[in-house]
Amino acid sequence: MSDNSAALLSNNLIYAAMLFYTLAFFAHAIEVAWSVKTPAKSVKKTKLDFSRTERIGRLASAFMVIGFLLLLPGVVFRGISANRVPWGNMYEFSITGALAFSAAYLFALKKYKLRWLGLPVALSTLLTLGTAVTLLYRPSAPLMPALKSPWLAIHVSAAIISGGVFLLANCIAATYLILDRYEQKGVRPVWAEKLPSLEVLDNLSYRLVALVFPLWTFSVIAGAIWAEAAWGRYWGWDPKETWAFITWVAYAAYLHARVTIGWRGRKAAWLCLLAGSTFLFNYIYINVWGTGRHTYSGL
Amino acid sequence: MSTVLDTRSFLRWCWRQLTSMRTALILLLLLAVAAIPGSLFPQRSQNPIQVKQFFAENPETAIWLDRLSLFNVFSSPWFSAIYLLLFISLIGCVLPRSIEHLKAIGAKPPLTPKYLDRMEFYTEIKKIDLDKVEKFLRKKHFRIRRDENSISAEKGYARETGNLLFHLSLVLILLAVGIGSLLGSRGDAIVNVGDRFINTPTSYDILSFGKYQAEDSLPPFSLTVTDFKAEYDPVTNAAIDYELTVLTANPAGSKEIKKTIKVNQPLAYGSTKIYLQANGYSPIVIVRDKSGKIIFDGPTPFLPQDTNLSSIGAIKIPDMDPQIGFVGSFLPTADRDPIRGGFSSYPEVLDPRLLVSIWKGDLGLNTGIPQSVYRIDTSKMERIGLKALVLNESYDFGEGSITFTGWKSWVNLQIVNDPGKGFALVGAILAILGLLISLFTRQRRIWVKQSGKTQVAGLAKNGIPGLEQEIDELVKEMSNER
Numbered sequence: 001m002s003d004n005s006a007a008l009l010s011n012n013l014i015y016a017a018m019l020f021y022t023l024a025f026f027a028h029a030i031e032v033a034w035s036v037k038t039p040a041k042s043v044k045k046t047k048l049d050f051s052r053t054e055r056i057g058r059l060a061s062a063f064m065v066i067g068f069l070l071l072l073p074g075v076v077f078r079g080i081s082a083n084r085v086p087w088g089n090m091y092e093f094s095i096t097g098a099l100a101f102s103a104a105y106l107f108a109l110k111k112y113k114l115r116w117l118g119l120p121v122a123l124s125t126l127l128t129l130g131t132a133v134t135l136l137y138r139p140s141a142p143l144m145p146a147l148k149s150p151w152l153a154i155h156v157s158a159a160i161i162s163g164g165v166f167l168l169a170n171c172i173a174a175t176y177l178i179l180d181r182y183e184q185k186g187v188r189p190v191w192a193e194k195l196p197s198l199e200v201l202d203n204l205s206y207r208l209v210a211l212v213f214p215l216w217t218f219s220v221i222a223g224a225i226w227a228e229a230a231w232g233r234y235w236g237w238d239p240k241e242t243w244a245f246i247t248w249v250a251y252a253a254y255l256h257a258r259v260t261i262g263w264r265g266r267k268a269a270w271l272c273l274l275a276g277s278t279f280l281f282n283y284i285y286i287n288v289w290g291t292g293r294h295t296y297s298g299l
Numbered sequence: 300m301s302t303v304l305d306t307r308s309f310l311r312w313c314w315r316q317l318t319s320m321r322t323a324l325i326l327l328l329l330l331a332v333a334a335i336p337g338s339l340f341p342q343r344s345q346n347p348i349q350v351k352q353f354f355a356e357n358p359e360t361a362i363w364l365d366r367l368s369l370f371n372v373f374s375s376p377w378f379s380a381i382y383l384l385l386f387i388s389l390i391g392c393v394l395p396r397s398i399e400h401l402k403a404i405g406a407k408p409p410l411t412p413k414y415l416d417r418m419e420f421y422t423e424i425k426k427i428d429l430d431k432v433e434k435f436l437r438k439k440h441f442r443i444r445r446d447e448n449s450i451s452a453e454k455g456y457a458r459e460t461g462n463l464l465f466h467l468s469l470v471l472i473l474l475a476v477g478i479g480s481l482l483g484s485r486g487d488a489i490v491n492v493g494d495r496f497i498n499t500p501t502s503y504d505i506l507s508f509g510k511y512q513a514e515d516s517l518p519p520f521s522l523t524v525t526d527f528k529a530e531y532d533p534v535t536n537a538a539i540d541y542e543l544t545v546l547t548a549n550p551a552g553s554k555e556i557k558k559t560i561k562v563n564q565p566l567a568y569g570s571t572k573i574y575l576q577a578n579g580y581s582p583i584v585i586v587r588d589k590s591g592k593i594i595f596d597g598p599t600p601f602l603p604q605d606t607n608l609s610s611i612g613a614i615k616i617p618d619m620d621p622q623i624g625f626v627g628s629f630l631p632t633a634d635r636d637p638i639r640g641g642f643s644s645y646p647e648v649l650d651p652r653l654l655v656s657i658w659k660g661d662l663g664l665n666t667g668i669p670q671s672v673y674r675i676d677t678s679k680m681e682r683i684g685l686k687a688l689v690l691n692e693s694y695d696f697g698e699g700s701i702t703f704t705g706w707k708s709w710v711n712l713q714i715v716n717d718p719g720k721g722f723a724l725v726g727a728i729l730a731i732l733g734l735l736i737s738l739f740t741r742q743r744r745i746w747v748k749q750s751g752k753t754q755v756a757g758l759a760k761n762g763i764p765g766l767e768q769e770i771d772e773l774v775k776e777m778s779n780e781r
Contacts, residue, residue, distance in 0.1 A: 145563075229563050232713045232715045233717070234717075242337050242338040
């Protein structure tokens with residue numbers, strides 16, 4: 001297969017994946033909306049009939065799986081078209097990030113019964129892919145010399161996977177805070193009745209962070225080892241390094257706050273959101289507007 | 300007497316505050332916040348030119364920012380204060396815990412508490428045989444304290460081991476950074492292809508030593524740059540590969556060996572490494588005086604300004620009377636458009652041009668003020684000519700002539716000695732190991748007590764689930780055996 005047709009195939013697969021994420025988004029939206037519509041004749045409180053939406057919910061999950069299964073070869077063929085790992089510019093980081101994020105969701109979907117999170121996950125995957133194909137797209141090209149290293153695969157994959165899981169933890173922490181607001185005022189809104197209890201949400205976002213914090217640590221260290229080979233120093237406070245450090249410190253603080261001091265609930269969720277937003281800031285701001293040695297080939 | 304006590308107790312109080320977890324948490328968050336300006340303002344350690352530019356553009360703000368060390372955030376007093384306090388707090392917390400943990404090796408679990416029903420997991424079951432429980436738990440590698448009618452069992456001490464290992468490794472990393480900056484050296488040298496570099500302080504363009512590093516401690520190697528190849532993508536003009544070939548001898552004068560240096564493949568002499576960091580072109584010119592005598596003949600490194608290696612530089616001829624200076628720009632593949640004027644459209648030399656403006660007067664080299672080799676201070680000079688030279692073209696500027704005869708590539712070698720590096724790597728590996736152990740080990744206690752009724756209780760020290768199933772299994776196993 002020629003490089004060009006591989007690049008074309010990759011683009012088409014990504015468009016197809018976006019179609020299925022869109023379908024998944026609508027299916028999840030219907031799932032949420034429909035279950036609320038059930039009329040409540042006798043009872044004072046609106047009662048939900050989830051059996052009605054079970055099928056559409058499952059369909060939504062199936063769409064998510066298909067989207068993932070299309071996105072995966074889309075990313076792989078992007079790599080094949082350039083004869084390298086597909087992590088050379090921000091377009092490629094974004095499609096791989098979307099892949100990691102939906103993979104983290106599908107993994108947790110089975111383990112933690114996470115279908116309720118499908119709507120925001122489908123939406124944010126769609127937004128990431130949309131931004132990637134419209135604003136960030138660059139033709140497939142070879143790597144610049146500094147990126148030619150086995151550490152590219154190691155460092156970047158660890159960073160992308162960590163990012164995917166951090167963001168999932170962020171979604172859950174945000175859900176926690178929203179539901180917490182409602183529960184403070186009284187009861188949950190009907191659409192949220194199927195969602196897990198606050199305690200479960202609180203624990204889940206902590207578990208995800210604790211799971212992936214060592215991987216993030218590894219990613220930073222792998223980056224340092226690579227920087228030593230490529231740039232002559234293992235740590236130089238380049239803006240990207242600085243923000244990776246800030247993210248690391250923020251999550252370290254989160255873990256200490258939870259494990260050692262015993263923060264739970266609202267305070268922990270805010271800290272989790274704060275740490276996650278430093279990651280996002282690093283990815284978006286430093287890549288697009290930042291200076292330093294992590295800015296390559298115009299995005 | 301009382302003041303002594305007061306001072307003592309005050310110091311004690313301070314120490315307790317500093318080593319408390321809450322303080323550590325605040326310091327951690329402060330550290331994150333304090334790092335932010337380091338990414339927003341240009342830093343001298345990375346980009347001194349940008350700092351100068353900032354000073355030129357906002358002189359008054361810059362002075363104030365500089366007073367607050369905002370251009371040297373990571374070596375500033377306030378940043379140092381935060382991380383030093385954090386590490387003192389960390390050591391003050393971790394050392395006593397390490398000693399305690401060492402003492403606990405081989406120790407029995409604590410006594411069974413009086414009120415088991417207050418524990419996280421608690422059940423009451425039918426009477427069971429405590430010997431069997433003990434055997435069962437021992438098989439599962441619990442540590443056991445057996446009393447007459449109770450068992451206290453604990454497992455997962457490795458969690459604390461990992462936790463302490465992680466924190467002590469961070470101290471090791473900090474020490475490694477310190478060793479590197481106190482005992483290391485770092486320098487840059489621009490070397491033309493064909494030239495030889497001998498590793499002595501005078502060969503460098505920039506060289507900085509750590510506080511406790513002697514200047515004669517550079518390893519005595521020599522390096523002759525024999526070839527430099529740069530490969531570019533003809534469509535995007537982006538660099539694809541750089542390859543530098545050198546003949547190297549250690550010590551200088553011994554037999555030379557051929558070596559290759561690439562961007563991700565530095566050349567190593569012990570803890571000293573030689574990196575290929577940048578490259579550019581040195582146009583070669585011959586400068587003659589009025590009589591036709593050659594005053595200067597050779598390459599002058601020019602600094603690249605963009606990805607197509609449009610380069611600027613200065614050729615200074617102090618040995619002519621009056622002194623002559625050429626402010627030049629070198630275009631490897633010259634192109635023109637009405638807006639930008641002359642520019643380079645490809646990084647390889649395909650159609651070179653040397654644009655020079657010629658100045659006569661005082662170069663200012665004798666003032667004692669250090670000057671950039673790439674710029675000329677033209678305040679005491681007068682411009683006498685302007686010319687775009689093609690290859691092998693000469694230009695007579697009245698006081699003499701200049702001929703553009705060719706070019707050479709230059710490479711920027713960065714030579715770094717960081718003796719702390721190895722320690723940092725070991726620290727990093729141990730830190731990850733410790734982190735994995737401490738985050739994925741379940742530490743838990745199980746108690747079984749018989750006094751009339753049989754009580755089983757458990758306590759998980761970190762939030763990893765699994766204890767409930769473990770207790771269920773124990774109860775099931777014991778009940779089945781009856």
